[in-house]
Amino acid sequence: MSSPRRITLARVAEEAGVSVSTASRALRGRGDLSADVRTRVLHAAAALGYTSAGESRGRPRDPTAGVIDLVFGNFHDPYTDEVVAGARTTAAALRYDLVLTTDRPDAEDDWPHRIRTRGTAGVIVGLVMPTAAQVALMREAGIPLVLLDPPSEAPAALTSIRTTDRAGGVSAAEHLLARGAERFIVIGGTPSYRFGRARVDGFISAVRTDLPEAQVVRVDADWSAIGAAAACARALRELNGAGPIGLFACNDEMAAGAYRAIADAGLAVPREVLVVGFDDVRGARWLHPPLTTIRQPIREMGAAAVRTLVRAIEGADIAGEAIELPTALVVRGSTAPGAPGDPASSHP
Known part of the structure; x- marks a missing residue:
């Protein structure tokens, strides 16, 4: 034979x-x-079925390699600053160094190839969905991969850390309804990422359940304050009738943009418009009035991503895990008691 x-x-x-x-x-x-x-x-x-015995496949076989890569499309914004803080503290406690790696648009300088050359023990990819080829490169190199807040649904074999986005949208709607809002504006994000869709769906579903005939105007913006200001101005022009307005924006930056549009329309927060954001980044409390928002545990998500990745580095099978951390409503001045329609408005 x-x-x-x-x-x-x-x-x-x-x-x-x-x-x-x-x-x-x-x-x-x-x-x-x-x-x-x-x-x-x-x-x-x-x-x-090609294998190359004896060749370096990217990650050293020495299990003591102590480098974790954190990959984002960009850094130094309120969201990534919080992720880095949580990930770096946890990595240090587990005796790993954290390397910040940018997902560059140049295919000739793709992040998996840079990572394979420097002895990385594992990778966290934030707000970016890796391609099948990128995942294959990591798998071939024996480098574990964890997704942090993926923008679309992750393939079943990939592990992800996320938050309860839909439940957060529901909480925002329930809070505005309890504060007496009768008409609603929802500012969604474009591109239409997984987490943005979930927040909007949760909000609209809760409003329709509690107040089926309420007018809900849905507009979209590019996840920025400037884009949200223009979108909010359009939505205010579309609203009919009278009564308190409840506005939900899919992130705090867009909520800040809505403040500008509300003021330009001759309205005030929270007197005529009650506003809820999402994220609870540092700037939310410095708006005037301070922003009621859905707190996303961003720093804790970064820490959880590191802990989950280290489990994989140490040999645990984490394939397909989807770990959700809970959101929480943080009430501040933008939906303050005493606003029109609030049950407490008659009290001094």
């Missing part, structure tokens, strides 16, 4: 339609190839 044909690097290169040297660079994670070439080579190697 003849022995099975040995799968060689040359055969992988032939299958992928590239040279042997190109196939070698692709499998080693070098950064000088296009994403398309890398993907073809990886798919060919996987289909053929």
Whole structure:
């Protein structure tokens, strides 16, 4: 009987339609190839069952490697600052160093290839959904991966840390209804990420359950204060009738933009418009009046992502886990008691 044909690097290169040297660079994670070439080579190697005994696959076999990468599209905004604070403190307590890695738009300098070259023990990817090719590179290198607040539903095999977005939207609606709001504005985010959709769906569902005939005007903005100001101005013009307005914005920055539009329309928060945001970033309490918001435990999410990743680094099977941390309503001046329609408004 003849022995099975040995799968060689040359055969992988032939299958992928590239040279042997190109196939070698692709499998080693070098950064000088296009994403398309890398993907073809990886798919060919996987289909053929190619392994390269003795080659470095990106992560050192030494289990004491103490580096964790935190990947975001950008840093130094209120959300990522909180994530970094939670992740860095927890990583240090577990004797790991945290490296901040940017997801760059240049396919020639993709983050998985940079990560594979520096002895990373594991990766947290925040607000970014990795491609199938990127996941394959991490899996091939033996580098565990955890998603933090993924923008779309994660494949079943990937582990994610998130918050109770829909429940947060429900809480915002219930609070505005309890404060006497009769007409509603919802400012959703565009692009329409998973967490934004869940917040809006929860809010509208709760309003429809409690006050089925209420007018609800849904507008979208680009997750920024400027975009939300313009969207809120349109929504205010669309509202009919009279009565207190309840406004829910899918993040605190958009709520701040709504403040500007409300003032420009000659209205006041909370006298005519009650406002609830989402996130509870530092700036929420410094708005005038301070913003009622749904607190997302951002710092705790960063810490949970590190703890979950370290479990995987130490050999635990975490595949497919979806860990949700609870939101909480934080009441401040933007829905203060005494606003029109509030049961407490008649009290001094």
